[in-house]
Amino acid sequence: MDFKNYKTEGFFDELFQSDGKARPGAMALVNRINELPPGELQRRQAAAEAAFLTNGITFAVYGDERGMDKIIPFDVIPRIVEAHDWERLERGLKQRTATLNLFLTDIYGGKKILRDKVIPESLIKTCAAYRPQCENFIPPKGIWAHITGTDLVRDTDGTFYVLEDNMRCPSGVSYVLQNRQILKRTFPQVFEHCSIRPVDEYSSKLRETLEFLAPDGLHNPRVAVLTPGIYNSAYYEHSFLSQQMGVELVTGNDLVVRDKKVYARTTKGLVGVDVIYRRIDDDFLDPQCFRPDSTLGVPGLMEAYKSGNVALANAPGCGVADDKAIYAFVPKIIKYYLNEDEILPNVPTFVCEDHKQMKHVLANISKMVVKAASESGGYGMLLGPHATEKEREEFKKKVEANPRNYIAQPMIALSRVLTIADGGFSGRHVDLRPYILQGKDIYVLPGGLTRVALRKNSVVVNSSQGGGCKDTWVIAPNDKAPEQGQARQWVQQQQQQQ
Amino acid sequence: MLSRVADSLYWLGRYIERAENIARCIDVNLQLQLDLPGEERPWEPVIHTAGNPGDFFSRYGNASLENVLTYLTLDYQNQNSIISCVAAARENARCIREIISSEMWMVINRFHLKLSNPATKAKMLDNPHLFYTEVKEFSQLCIGVSDGTMNHDEGWHFARLGRLFERADQTSRILDVKYFILLPDPTMVGMTLDTVQWTALLKSVSAFEMFRKRYSLVTPQNVSEFLILNREFPRSLIFCLNQMEFSLKYITGQDHATGSKSIRKLGKLRSDLEFTTISEVIGGGLHEYLESYQTKLADLGMSISHNFFNGLS
Structure with missing residues (x-):
């Protein structure tokens, strides 16, 4: 297979320039692939898929009693982010994360931002993720969203935009770590020759972030990951992260609250727990505080939390900051708290709550992407240009019936990455989800999950809708660590000359 | 360690060991049939140890080789089939x-993928000996890998406890069933015997070669003594109980309060075997002896579950 017939077709391609030349960061990879004997790349693709299956890096298929899990489709051609692009992304993500934390503190506390009329109060009142139970509460160390995954997209001219904030247990980071393990086996030579920033430190950073939340002065705090259980589609990730961090994975039934303290049931009796990385939604966390029918949670957990005896990550209630309607106000929120302009722009967004904007959306629906503010995973969405007239008319009615629940954005021509398809190479649309940890300071994992829409021309990247993933390589800046790679190159050159 | 986790480790050990024992039974029976063609109902004892004859005959009709092997190996509806055990271990x-x-x-996931592959049935029927050897090797590999890659901490001891418990149970069942079939009448004990059959029994627990190092004659008494009371053979009852005690004491450590019931019951059962002779066992009836042993073992299993897995709530 070669790249001769590969065309970028007017889209921004992450590996190739519009003139067909490889971008600087992709040079080593493209050269390596060109050197491979025919059929070798497909063989490596097959080996990578087999590795996913035997490793059990899978997601559950609901309703299949024999546990025949499916692997997420994976493409061995990575997405590459140049050092200068990453530097800007990192600054932008830190700015956004810090701001949303200020916002959460304010919105559950003094509500100054509402009094100053930066955001309409009605938007908060009607937000499905707003938790009145958390009012006037400050979480341990004042941090709300400890783990976030922000979805970014890139337009035809290469500009990065924030598409969505995810503050409610975003998943996928286990794929980032596993994809890398597999690509290191697939293209070892390329890793030697270019300076790809490692992602392995994530689990240590995550554990540090969680331990930081424990009550002051506590040595060796006991940290646990709380999972809904093996039938949850992200169970693999929960178990992987707890294994990599070396902390216990617990289900709701393993925990019990006594005298406002949380304990785990062990072979030696009850043992205290100090920090919980919960992968259960707010609603199911504690039947005494939220949904009374939840069997996944721990009765009394919120009381223990509010008494300061246990830390929860992410803090209950932080979903208000990733509501899609509130998202539209984030640039204003940044200006309000930091008096700075946003480093990473939003995709222009129309909030249907505003009557004028709704009128505009309805009139131009064939050019827009309309999304339900409270949904995720690619559900509850209309892609105007791809929809039929009937679908559009039906969607218009939904918007008019409940404007608060809808936002609309112009259709972005998502960037593409070369992907193995149809016996050759073909461009496929991608997005990017970097992971951000907020503890003592804010850390952005140099990498992320590149989701790819495997169907030709599709722009829906969600795994529930036929999406797959790719490894994401962030190239190190020239002045940092990777001289090693260059040094090795130099040694090889010397050897060849001799 | 979380009670739920300890429970899973214990059963992980048990299911893998169970899969191995079923494979052993089947394999030896296959060999036996080559030596003794014309046996009328050669598979019933095996179905009895690793399944349920009523269930088998109602669903399969006749005990053809293909039916029997499918039922004991690849039938998810038979809770004790090899695939059910491996699936439960994987879960x-x-x-x-x-x-x-x-x-x-x-190791576990790969073997489960292999068993659930539709092509497996044809391979199994084509060369059963090779197939059951693979099952045994899978179990041995699990033991080796867990010994060589896991911390030998509480969790490892729970898995080991489960494995030895299952082995202590299976060996006694195999002995009991074979003994019952070979010598249905207690007065016949010690009389004419079929060396081939008793040799097969030893082979089904990989004991023949080790037995030979101790005894020259394959007699029911010698075989029973070896499988019940030999301290060095790793599948004998006393060996399993001794090793279980080692793991259980590691688990409880200094804190005898949590596991006191289990420790006490295990100690009693072990010393019972420790200070008995094979003539006493056979004199009182081997079947009766094994039956009472199995009851005590089951009772111990309940105590282990009660002491460690129910969690204090």
């Missing part, structure tokens, strides 16, 4: 992936 492993080593998980 337990999946609940505690973060506790066991990745290598351990991969």
Whole structure:
């Protein structure tokens, strides 16, 4: 297979320039692939898929009693982010994360931002993720969203935009770590020759972030990951992260609250727990505080939390900051708290709550992407240009019936990455989800999950809708660590000359 | 350690061991048939140890080789089939992936993928000996990998406890069933015997070669003594109980309060075997002896579950 017939077709391609030349960061990879004997790349693709299956890096298929899990489709051609692009992304993500934390503190506390009329109060009142139970509460160390995954997209001219904030247990980071393990086996030579920033430190950073939340002065705090259980589609990730961090994975039934303290049931009796990385939604966390029918949670957990005896990550209630309607106000929120302009722009967004904007959306629906503010995973969405007239008319009615629940954005021509398809190479649309940890300071994992829409021309990247993933390589800046790679190159050159 | 995790580790050990024992039974019976063609109902004892004859005959009709092997090996509806055991082991492993080593998980997951492959049935029927050898090797590999890649901590001891418990149970069952079939009348004990059959019994627990190092004659008395009372043979009852005690004491440590009931019951059962002779056992009836042993073992199993897995709530 070669790249001769590969065309970028007017889209921004992450590996190739519009003139067909490889971008600087992709040079080593493209050269390596060109050197491979025919059929070798497909063989490596097959080996990578087999590795996913035997490793059990899978997601559950609901309703299949024999546990025949499916692997997420994976493409061995990575997405590459140049050092200068990453530097800007990192600054932008830190700015956004810090701001949303200020916002959460304010919105559950003094509500100054509402009094100053930066955001309409009605938007908060009607937000499905707003938790009145958390009012006037400050979480341990004042941090709300400890783990976030922000979805970014890139337009035809290469500009990065924030598409969505995810503050409610975003998943996928286990794929980032596993994809890398597999690509290191697939293209070892390329890793030697270019300076790809490692992602392995994530689990240590995550554990540090969680331990930081424990009550002051506590040595060796006991940290646990709380999972809904093996039938949850992200169970693999929960178990992987707890294994990599070396902390216990617990289900709701393993925990019990006594005298406002949380304990785990062990072979030696009850043992205290100090920090919980919960992968259960707010609603199911504690039947005494939220949904009374939840069997996944721990009765009394919120009381223990509010008494300061246990830390929860992410803090209950932080979903208000990733509501899609509130998202539209984030640039204003940044200006309000930091008096700075946003480093990473939003995709222009129309909030249907505003009557004028709704009128505009309805009139131009064939050019827009309309999304339900409270949904995720690619559900509850209309892609105007791809929809039929009937679908559009039906969607218009939904918007008019409940404007608060809808936002609309112009259709972005998502960037593409070369992907193995149809016996050759073909461009496929991608997005990017970097992971951000907020503890003592804010850390952005140099990498992320590149989701790819495997169907030709599709722009829906969600795994529930036929999406797959790719490894994401962030190239190190020239002045940092990777001289090693260059040094090795130099040694090889010397050897060849001799 | 979480009670739920300890529970999963224990059952992980048990299911893998169970799969191995079923494979052993089947394999030896296959060999036996080559030596003794014309046996009328050669598979019934095996179906009895690793399944349910009523269930088998109602669903399969006749005991053809293909039916029997399918039922004992690849039938999900038979809870004791090899595939059911491996699937249950995998399900337990999946609940505690973060506790066991990745290598351990991969051994189990890969074997389960292999068994559930539709092509497996044809391979099994084509060369059953090779297939059942693979099952035995899978179990041995699990033991080796867990010994070599996991911390020998509480969790490892729970898995080991489960494995030895299952072995202590299976060996006694195999002995009991064979004895019952070979010598249905207690007065016949010690009389004419079929060396081939008793040799097969030893082979089904990989004991023949080790037995030979101790005894020259294959007699029911010698075989029973070896499988019940030999301290060095790793599948004998006394050996399993001794090793279980070692793991159980590690688990309870200094804190005898949590596991006191289990420790006491295990100690009693072990010393009972420790200070008995094979003539006493056979004199009182081997079947009766094994039956009472199995009851005590089951009772011990309940105590282990009560002491460690129910969690204090």
